Amino acid sequence: MLNSIFNYFYQFLDSFSFLILAVAGLAIIFGMMGIINLAHGEFIMLGAYMFTILAKASVPLFLAVILGALFVGMFGYVVDKLVVSRLYGRPLDSVVATWGISLLLRQGILILMGPSLPGLTTPLGTFAVGESTYSVYRILLGVVAVLVLVGLYFLFMHTKFGLHSRATMQDNSVAQSLGINARRMYSTTFMLGSALAGLCGALYAPTMTITPTMGQAFQNDSFVTVIVGGADPLVGMALSGGVLGVIQSALSLLFGTFFGKMGLLVVAIIVIRVLPKGFSGLVEKHMVKGKR
């Protein structure tokens, strides 16, 4: 009994951390700028490549993760300067443009680096509960996911940057007239979002095969999480990550991974019909009601 409860908890933590880490970068870019970065999966892929190359060059893993995130963050800055910053206020055009970037990256990496990199083995070994063994690294990923959530909460709620960014999110023009440089807020956010994508890629690199198309595995789940979560990056992300994590892990345990993935989509379609603004819309409505 205890074993199966732990087994379920482990599965849930796995789904939850995957969803949170995959969605974090996408969600803050969307919440702040209203832009969906369709190259998000490819940014994750870049992080994984950077990490693997560094790790192969025997850079300590911890450092390789940080460097991978920084590299993708810088890459995001360049992409923002060259492309995205020209498309502020044209969300559909930015969808098309970032899709172009995604195709370029995926095929470019395929041409440059070949169809796959030999991966690393999952570090940190395993531990046993009852008869089943579990990976320590996966537990660590769960901890990192929670840390990312806490870190973002601190960043948005307790720093000057967070205050400015929330102001820009709420009313762009008023924020600008009060002296906030909205363009710089946007490009910083895009850089931060890209760095989080890189972090996700670097963290998951040791657990999967490194291929140019690996980003798609993250992309679908992260889109669903953003759709279900709604516009507020923090509340939406945490809630939808939790709910979808429960659903996905339950379906995966009962019927297999494929049904877990299908379940996510079905839930997303139902949620947008019932709660068009996602979970963050629901929370906002009740909080506002409560205050009045």
Add this chain to the structure above:
Amino acid sequence: MKTKFKDAITTENICAVLVLVFFIAYPIISSAYQTLNMANFLITVILALSLALIWGYTGIFSYAQAAFYGIGGYTYAILCKNFTDPALTPLFLIGGVVMGFLVALFLGYFMFYGGVNDVFVALVTMCFTLVLETFLAQTAGSEWHIGAAQLGGFNGINAVTPLTIGTFPVKNLALYILALLLVIGIYLAMRIMEKRNLGYCLLSIRENRTRSEMFGYNTAFVQMMIFAVSGAIAGLSGVLYTSWGGYIVPSAVGMTQATMPVVLVAAGGRKNPTAVVIFTLFYLSLSQKLAASGSQYSLVLLGLILLLVVLFVPKGIIHSLFEIIDRKVVLPLKNGKAQAGGAAE
């Protein structure tokens, strides 16, 4: 009447007539193989027009056109495998179209009545397409069958009966003519609709959804219906493709295929069906030449075209060309002819 005719002389219309003449002359001036190849291009034109209808006219950005295309194709193939009588194939064609319509209607109901719009439509349709491809690709086992039709995983369904009317198989030239007639029909319907109340309603939804709703239009219903019609057109394209090649595979629903209509419509000029048709022809013949020299660069080319078009010619290449020629050549010519009238204005 005369002024009306004069108004109709625009670069777009002149090009449309030229393209029509080209299509009619094509089977005469080229080989049977080339004609069959061009029939495939025409089928892709239908797919591109289905996206132009919702994205260009109504402002709904969808990645799911390839999914509806695949659903049409798979429906046709599955029906063909279950009922082997070739005389029934026209019914299967209708079946594929209806299936595209129904699935799009279902998806559209959830999206538009749920108040989902713009970027989120792009996301939902993309997820839908991804899941459909994943699902179809994992159906390799023999337990995945519908009636007598094995879904066949990555290999898809092969040796599908071509469309047959009576006992006459619609192949080669006949298929070309059928595809051409359908393209002309859809194109003309779109051009005529542009100047009718229905078209105005679509355009007004594109320009300002809230205001259209305030004017009393049921925007969610209109969006859902036009999305479903576009799904039916994409399904039609998929059926024709399956009949053309005799097979349908999951990669017909895959990412490359899903991107194709978006690129064609965005780069040609999404508000302008003529531009879409012309760019589709141009792009397909170019990419076929490129494929001969190494297909790995064709995706890079797609990505680059998308990026450059969005950044520098957001109205689309061909559409912008039309506007430039209209301004520089056609308008001065017209004004030159009718100097007196021009001066009065």
